[in-house]
Amino acid sequence: MKKAPSASRSFASDNNAGVHPKMIEAITAANEGHVVAYGADPFTDKAVKTFQKHFGRDVAVYFVFGGTGANVLGLQAVTKSYQAVICAETAHINVDECGAPEKFTGSKLLSVPTPDGKLKVELIEKFLHGVGFEHHVQPGVISISQATEMGTVYSKAELKKLAKFAHKNDMLLHVDGARISNAAVSLNATFEEITVDVGVDVLSFGGAKNGMMYGEAVVFLDKKRAADFKYIRKQGMHLPSKMRFISAQFDALLSGDLWKQNATHANKMARLLANELEQVPQVEITQKVESNGVFAVVPKKYIEELQKKYFFYVWNEEISEVRLMCSFDTTEDDIAEFIDLVKRIVK
Numbered sequence: 001m002k003k004a005p006s007a008s009r010s011f012a013s014d015n016n017a018g019v020h021p022k023m024i025e026a027i028t029a030a031n032e033g034h035v036v037a038y039g040a041d042p043f044t045d046k047a048v049k050t051f052q053k054h055f056g057r058d059v060a061v062y063f064v065f066g067g068t069g070a071n072v073l074g075l076q077a078v079t080k081s082y083q084a085v086i087c088a089e090t091a092h093i094n095v096d097e098c099g100a101p102e103k104f105t106g107s108k109l110l111s112v113p114t115p116d117g118k119l120k121v122e123l124i125e126k127f128l129h130g131v132g133f134e135h136h137v138q139p140g141v142i143s144i145s146q147a148t149e150m151g152t153v154y155s156k157a158e159l160k161k162l163a164k165f166a167h168k169n170d171m172l173l174h175v176d177g178a179r180i181s182n183a184a185v186s187l188n189a190t191f192e193e194i195t196v197d198v199g200v201d202v203l204s205f206g207g208a209k210n211g212m213m214y215g216e217a218v219v220f221l222d223k224k225r226a227a228d229f230k231y232i233r234k235q236g237m238h239l240p241s242k243m244r245f246i247s248a249q250f251d252a253l254l255s256g257d258l259w260k261q262n263a264t265h266a267n268k269m270a271r272l273l274a275n276e277l278e279q280v281p282q283v284e285i286t287q288k289v290e291s292n293g294v295f296a297v298v299p300k301k302y303i304e305e306l307q308k309k310y311f312f313y314v315w316n317e318e319i320s321e322v323r324l325m326c327s328f329d330t331t332e333d334d335i336a337e338f339i340d341l342v343k344r345i346v347k
């Protein structure tokens, strides 16, 4: 991996951004006195209630350190090792979790190539072929990412269709929502509308990519599915002793509309970046810009020049496609400076 040019603000990842000042304030405010560890504290109680308000029901909410842990443990809670998890080839669980989902669930991942990061019923029907046949793994879960790793967003109708298909075939729908806030604002929808109302069963709810320092949540929309989860989380090494500092951040993010402001801003900056790049004939935008990521084919010689100043990832070497991510703190000046350099380089 190339070393990032020091001190430059980058479009590499929404994880490369710092922490929203309100999160630091929330951590500082929670840093008073002693409270009971491991989540039996008033901050966690309040944050869980805030989640429940967003989801409109008594959902089971468990805070964990990171997104890989949220995905792996959420999947572990709803799979047996002879069951398979169907996902897009580009899914984070398939390419960016170092095999942790397979190791900790024991389940096989059945991945499907998709042009835009989205699963569709037509792409996954083939996996039903071996249902009931003891020589085949049994499809147990459909896992999708919302927003997807390609910056696209499932519509409510698409989500409903997948959930209906999953349930009809005795499967569950899991959502990797590392960027669920970006998806919600993109769809102008509430969290309830894009999860509970469309039939999602288990959700990894992202915090770090939307301004938190760290912390994600596993949300079971039907509480009964969480019956064993407290043991699974502890055994899976994701029970934070000082839970209050994750809880306080989630509460600060979700009790008002900070989550919305941050995600709206990141999405808006991605749209602006894409609009500017579309003016550069040598660059081709490859995916719909529906959340906070922009994917574009940029000739290799220009990528090398740009990376002398900016750190970002080449997503697909074969077609020279790069991924540019915006975050809650991307500014219009960041984009103007980047575009200025692009234009100077391609001239």
Ligand SMILES: Cc1ncc(COP(=O)(O)O)c(C=O)c1O
Pocket: 015, 066, 067, 068, 069, 092, 145, 148, 149, 176, 178, 179, 208
């Ligand atoms: C789609 C998606 N899911 C989950 C994650 C969370 O990963 P981490 O374990 O790094 O918090 C990421 C982070 O890049 C992601 O992009």
